[in-house]
Amino acid sequence: MSNSNQRSVVSGPDVVLAGGTVVDATGERRLDVVISEGRIAAVGPGLDAEHRIDVGGCLVSPGLVDLHTHLRQPGKEEAETIESGSRAAALGGYTAVLAMPNTTPTTDCAAVVREVLELGRKGLVDVHSSGAITVARAGERLAPMAEMADLGVRIFTDDGSGVQDDRLMRRALEYASGLGVTLAQHCETTSLSEGTCMHEGEWSSRLGLPGQPSEAEELMVMRDIALARLTGARMHFLHLSTAGSVAMVAAARAGGLPITAEAAPHHFTLTDECCAGYDATFKVHPPLRTAADVAAIKHGLASGAIDAIATDHAPHALEEKERPFDQAPPGMLGLEYALALAFTELVDGGTGMTEADVLARLSWQPASIAGMNDHGGPIVEGRPANLCVIDPTARWTVDASGGASRSRNVPYVGREVRGRVRHTFCFGEPVVIDGEAQR
Amino acid sequence: MSAASRARASDVADGPGHLLAMSDLGRAEIEELLSLTDTMVEVNSRPIPKVPALRGRTMVSLFYEDSTRTRLSFETAARRLSADTMSFSVSASSVNKGESVRDTVETIEAMGIDAIVVRHKSSGVPEQIARWSTAAVINAGDGWHQHPTQALLDSYTIRSHLGSLEGRHIAIVGDIKHSRVARSNIEAFTTLGAEVTLVAPPTLLPPSLEPWPVKVSHDLDAVLPSLDVCYLLRMQQERMTEALVPTLREYSSQFELTEKRADRMAPGALIMHPGPMNRGVEIAGAVADRANAVMTEQVANGVAVRMAVLFMLLGSGRYPMRGFPTEDAEPADEPAAQRPDRSVRPDPEDNAAPENNAAPEHNEAKDPR
Numbered sequence: 001m002s003n004s005n006q007r008s009v010v011s012g013p014d015v016v017l018a019g020g021t022v023v024d025a026t027g028e029r030r031l032d033v034v035i036s037e038g039r040i041a042a043v044g045p046g047l048d049a050e051h052r053i054d055v056g057g058c059l060v061s062p063g064l065v066d067l068h069t070h071l072r073q074p075g076k077e078e079a080e081t082i083e084s085g086s087r088a089a090a091l092g093g094y095t096a097v098l099a100m101p102n103t104t105p106t107t108d109c110a111a112v113v114r115e116v117l118e119l120g121r122k123g124l125v126d127v128h129s130s131g132a133i134t135v136a137r138a139g140e141r142l143a144p145m146a147e148m149a150d151l152g153v154r155i156f157t158d159d160g161s162g163v164q165d166d167r168l169m170r171r172a173l174e175y176a177s178g179l180g181v182t183l184a185q186h187c188e189t190t191s192l193s194e195g196t197c198m199h200e201g202e203w204s205s206r207l208g209l210p211g212q213p214s215e216a217e218e219l220m221v222m223r224d225i226a227l228a229r230l231t232g233a234r235m236h237f238l239h240l241s242t243a244g245s246v247a248m249v250a251a252a253r254a255g256g257l258p259i260t261a262e263a264a265p266h267h268f269t270l271t272d273e274c275c276a277g278y279d280a281t282f283k284v285h286p287p288l289r290t291a292a293d294v295a296a297i298k299h300g301l302a303s304g305a306i307d308a309i310a311t312d313h314a315p316h317a318l319e320e321k322e323r324p325f326d327q328a329p330p331g332m333l334g335l336e337y338a339l340a341l342a343f344t345e346l347v348d349g350g351t352g353m354t355e356a357d358v359l360a361r362l363s364w365q366p367a368s369i370a371g372m373n374d375h376g377g378p379i380v381e382g383r384p385a386n387l388c389v390i391d392p393t394a395r396w397t398v399d400a401s402g403g404a405s406r407s408r409n410v411p412y413v414g415r416e417v418r419g420r421v422r423h424t425f426c427f428g429e430p431v432v433i434d435g436e437a438q439r
Numbered sequence: 440m441s442a443a444s445r446a447r448a449s450d451v452a453d454g455p456g457h458l459l460a461m462s463d464l465g466r467a468e469i470e471e472l473l474s475l476t477d478t479m480v481e482v483n484s485r486p487i488p489k490v491p492a493l494r495g496r497t498m499v500s501l502f503y504e505d506s507t508r509t510r511l512s513f514e515t516a517a518r519r520l521s522a523d524t525m526s527f528s529v530s531a532s533s534v535n536k537g538e539s540v541r542d543t544v545e546t547i548e549a550m551g552i553d554a555i556v557v558r559h560k561s562s563g564v565p566e567q568i569a570r571w572s573t574a575a576v577i578n579a580g581d582g583w584h585q586h587p588t589q590a591l592l593d594s595y596t597i598r599s600h601l602g603s604l605e606g607r608h609i610a611i612v613g614d615i616k617h618s619r620v621a622r623s624n625i626e627a628f629t630t631l632g633a634e635v636t637l638v639a640p641p642t643l644l645p646p647s648l649e650p651w652p653v654k655v656s657h658d659l660d661a662v663l664p665s666l667d668v669c670y671l672l673r674m675q676q677e678r679m680t681e682a683l684v685p686t687l688r689e690y691s692s693q694f695e696l697t698e699k700r701a702d703r704m705a706p707g708a709l710i711m712h713p714g715p716m717n718r719g720v721e722i723a724g725a726v727a728d729r730a731n732a733v734m735t736e737q738v739a740n741g742v743a744v745r746m747a748v749l750f751m752l753l754g755s756g757r758y759p760m761r762g763f764p765t766e767d768a769e770p771a772d773e774p775a776a777q778r779p780d781r782s783v784r785p786d787p788e789d790n791a792a793p794e795n796n797a798a799p800e801h802n803e804a805k806d807p808r
Contacts, residue, residue, distance in 0.1 A: 327561060
């Protein structure tokens, strides 16, 4: 069920995407796709329509779905707005994003959810809202989850921090299971991570920066697996970053627990060595880890232990990121880079994953976790036309502009990547054509 | 040492040189600086300890963290080379009104300066400033990271007593984890050929020592007899609240250099401390006053070392090196023999001031190794 069901269909000429390879959960085939009145009107060979877009050599995929987007509105509009963030999302091939609740005020009640959804309706993509597990994300009292669930919220999280109190987390899981919603945890045990600004290890020791050990994440993963077993509730792990976390989640899933997990592009691309120049662009929570952790995240994505690639797109104003490393806020941009990084690091990075495997983790698997039924579905007649067209051969170099985001904390500047989004259709509206946002 | 340092060294090939970390310097460059320090020690021994080498240059000290001795030492060094100095301290500045480091640096630079000496409680700030600044940046201590001029003055002090660091056994004792002095000294001492043992409880060691060329011990008593230098670090009160050691008393029982322990050191072995000392915590008061405890020499050498660093970074490069010490400077007319010679150089003639380009171009000094 979509929680932004008020979106109006933009009427325009019927469009045929001609000559591409359709990729979805059912496989790959060479077919044309006709979009009409916001829906997929026809799929088949040799189709025609009023407006023809040649997509020869391109992949036609269900639009990407981001489970982890910081749109910063309300509260931090100098860093990002729902409008600018949704434009970045569209350029990155996304047709739906899940806005994180660490806004100001916190998205922890119906009023703020309504504001986010209202602003989201003007966005270039389908903006869904998550809700906080606890009031003000303070980890003390449960937030009114039912009133938010009534507005369509399906994922609850205190992202930015984890729920520290064991008893409260148990109750939250039990309560959530009654509502049929999913709790998503930012796994970080504060007593081991407070005051730290990077991964604890060789590089933190050398740089004289306070580090947090992998165990700060793993202890909470371990606890939450135990609580998921106790309560039987559904549980989603946000941005796993350590080899130990991946192993525990894989084992728990093998044991039949209803657990899902995501990983962020930076955690399969960058290591803690990136912090060597004290550039806070590379500061993120959970922190960039070691090469062994990067390898484990890649393997977890390939093996299926991790279901989704989620950006953790976290814009911050330049002056914030220019503060001393230990004082700068954590987070980095991701929406416009995730797909290309996944093709480059995962498909070309020796994991054995295909482009279709990567799209599963960027589109239909996250859509399923978030219950976004209008997204990620098979490309068949009658479905909402939430699509992206990807040129898998395009090679490009990431620049420092920050793209459509209001911020420019891009940690990939100068990196050569493969795969570029050509067009994005959100409920049939051509929001990106030839790599240009249409509004 | 780090990829970042290597990248930086080449990045600034056309800009000013900086001294951000000991890893910016190779062995030859450190030794060059120590030789230049000999010259500066000689200058400091003159009745009028001043030369015009940096006349017209301006050094600003930008201290975000309290430090009396380091700031005074840099400012004294600059004045003895006839540079102008400006001082910026946080309490008296707009930093308290929320100005960013970058804005402060750009404001100061607009006044026309040649060097920024920076101290900050956050690791990496000098490196950040070096990215934004056209002036030479000298790290006067950043967080737990580096304090390179301290390492140079310590190396100089050891060299002046023991002749060389090659093959010497040096223990650094105490709170290594939070110590920029330790990080710089480990790099300096090992680069100069010394064998370094870190002595501390595991809670006061950095979490990963894997690539460090050091030995580790938790037993000061076992290490003492083989030492040429026992280098003690300041033990801070707040470490107790972080549960890193149970009590100061317990720390002292294991790691304080007491009289009894000091008696077990080899004759001629040195006792050093970067200051300020906690007498009765990491060092017994009576030990601090022993003849082989060279703390005041460290401070005195600090001025000379910082003169050498300033001269290296500012004295050549942008202008042709001129007149150091100039013929027309009064001190140069003093017969060498009449000066108290604290230099370790055997031949005062060798001590003669570097003429013309005797001092190295800074770019040379910054060449990646």
